[in-house]
Amino acid sequence: xxxxxxxxxxxxxxxxxxxxxxxxxxxxxxxxxxxxxxxxxxxxxxxxxxxxxxxxxxxxxxxxxxxxxxxxxxxxxxxxxxxxxxxxxxxxxxxxxxxxxxxxxxxxxxxxxxxxxxxxxxxxxxxxxxxxxxxxxxxxxxxxxx
Numbered sequence: 001x002x003x004x005x006x007x008x009x010x011x012x013x014x015x016x017x018x019x020x021x022x023x024x025x026x027x028x029x030x031x032x033x034x035x036x037x038x039x040x041x042x043x044x045x046x047x048x049x050x051x052x053x054x055x056x057x058x059x060x061x062x063x064x065x066x067x068x069x070x071x072x073x074x075x076x077x078x079x080x081x082x083x084x085x086x087x088x089x090x091x092x093x094x095x096x097x098x099x100x101x102x103x104x105x106x107x108x109x110x111x112x113x114x115x116x117x118x119x120x121x122x123x124x125x126x127x128x129x130x131x132x133x134x135x136x137x138x139x140x141x142x143x144x145x146x
Contacts, residue, residue, distance in 0.1 A: 071108035096120040
């Protein structure tokens with residue numbers, strides 16, 4: 001048996017520390033242009049912070065991602081993005097991802113893409129990451145039990 005110090009151990013039961021680690025990883029992924037894995041991590045991170053249940057996920061979106069919900073809707077995000085990205089590493093048909101350089105800071109934009117017959121409803125990964133960071137900041141500074 002080997003003994004290690006507490007700072008060498010990542011306690012996955014410490015949800016605030018896990019949330020901060022996820023936010024830091026998202027920042028690194030975005031900084032290096034890895035938008036799809038950043039989105040997947042955000043979708044999973046919301047799940048973990050919210051409590052891992054659909055209704056709690058939707059409530060977290062409504063409370064902490066108001067721009068997203070106003071423009072897209074919590075149910076649509078859950079069904080088309082969260083489920084698609086977590087289970088298939090891709091949003092569902094008719095939905096896509098975009099970046100600030102394509103649409104500015106807006107969180108959701110409908111785009112017509114050359115070669116596609118139908119418009120795509122796109123979530124801006126960078127804008128979502130900014131809102132996710134605010135969500136994590138609120139969570140990690142609150143008095144949530146570990």
